[in-house]
Amino acid sequence: MAGNPVAERDAMARARELAARGPRGVNPQVGAVLLSPDGRVLGEGWHRGAGTPHAEVDALSRLRPEEARGATAIVTLEPCNHTGRTGPCAEALLAAGVARVVYASADPGEASSGGAARLTSGGVDVDRLDEAEGEALIADWLFVQRTGRPRVTVKWAQSLDGRAAAADGTSRWITGPEARAHVHRERSAHDAIAVGTGTVLADDPLLTARVDGEPDAPQPIPVVFGTREIPAGAAIRQHPRGYRTAGHELERELFGLAAAGLQTLYVEGGPTLASAFLRAGLADRLTIYLAPTLLGGPRTVLDDIGVGTIDEQRRLTVTRLEQLGRDLLVEATTGKEH
Structure with a gap:
């Protein structure tokens, strides 16, 4: 007909x-x-x-x-x-x-x-x-159907020499206000946001999405990976959606998040958590903010990701480059897209 x-x-x-x-x-x-x-x-x-x-x-x-x-x-x-x-x-x-x-x-x-x-x-x-x-x-839902887990974006901010913080651990602020505003839009675009207990203890983040002009912007639910206890007065306990805890077995925890209806996860923890997702092959996308500054010292953005020789390097596909104020946004895929 x-x-x-x-x-x-x-x-x-x-x-x-x-x-x-x-x-x-x-x-x-x-x-x-x-x-x-x-x-x-x-x-x-x-x-x-x-x-x-x-x-x-x-x-x-x-x-x-x-x-x-x-x-x-x-x-x-x-x-x-x-x-x-x-x-x-x-x-x-x-x-x-x-x-x-x-x-x-x-x-x-x-x-x-x-x-x-x-x-x-x-x-x-x-x-x-x-x-x-x-x-x-329904791209994110289809991704979950094919893989059994949420699509994972790993984010970090760094100096041009690859540092996430100064030698004494201070990191606010490597990037400028435009980059930080973009981070909040990215938070709001994801169903969940992940940090490790180390970040909760060191930075006491609230992990809300604060988008200019959008007071009712969608809020990602925080997921805290690790086994250390979250302090009673931690800011994350005041998050409007509460929070979830997760252990060290990343893939199993991701399956649980998918079963709870969470289709995308924004990993915003420090080098330990970012490296763990990359090492396990569970990072699908990377969002990197490059600041035109030099810090030196030991505080690199990643630690061991399972690369022992140059032949094992993790090659990426850059999908977006954009100037955000003084900073540069680099978005890439890891080859793990399904």
């Missing part, structure tokens, strides 16, 4: 807007728009979190039964084909009498995929549209 290309493309763009209203977590953000055969919008829906109706069912709930028959469903993710906390969306669409389904990203789940095939076998016309945009919308 031929669709209405203009109406369907507009509806898919709208479905992505709706999807973004949903929370990030264990489930993907999904939006849906139902169109009449002549291209009119009949209803809209999005997924509001685990245990709530999926986007397609949410949209169907806004229609009278006779309106759904013969309609086209535009969905950002392939309708699911399994029963979890809610029933399969593919069956709901079939039962409603929807004639055509257009989706963007394929569902990668072993249990939940197969919705497109089920709809086709039920006589529904199925098509794909805006696949790249659909995958970009």
Whole structure:
């Protein structure tokens, strides 16, 4: 059955807007728009979190039964084909009498995929549209499905000679205000922020995201790696989202964070934690702030990362270079992207 290309493309763009209203977590953000055969919008829906109706069912709930028959469903993710906390969306669409389904990203789940095939076998016309945009919308969720862990960004600030602090341990401030403002935007863009207990004891950070002009900026949940006790008066105890603790087995802890619905982790600890993630091969991206200053001394930004000879060096792919005030931002990938 031929669709209405203009109406369907507009509806898919709208479905992505709706999807973004949903929370990030264990489930993907999904939006849906139902169109009449002549291209009119009949209803809209999005997924509001685990245990709530999926986007397609949410949209169907806004229609009278006779309106759904013969309609086209535009969905950002392939309708699911399994029963979890809610029933399969593919069956709901079939039962409603929807004639055509257009989706963007394929569902990668072993249990939940197969919705497109089920709809086709039920006589529904199925098509794909805006696949790249659909995958970009849920890129972090897709990363978790493929790897079982959050996407990890490791961040540090350094002098041009590779130091994170002066010889006496002082480090405020190596970088300027523009770089520090960028750090806060990066914090807000991640689901969680990681430091070690050493950083908590030495710097007493609050680890909130303070973004100029955005008093309600999303806050990452702090994760403190290590076994030393966090003092009763530590600033992190006042974080609006509380905090989590984690041990030294990084990969196992990352699996636990993913199970809790955290899709991205911003590692902002000192050299010990940054080196541990790199050494374990668990760093996917690096965000480095280079300050035009020299410090000398022993306080290097990294310690042992498992490189014994030059042939073992960790080559990076630089993805972004930007001047931030007097400092230089370098973003790179480690080759561990999935």
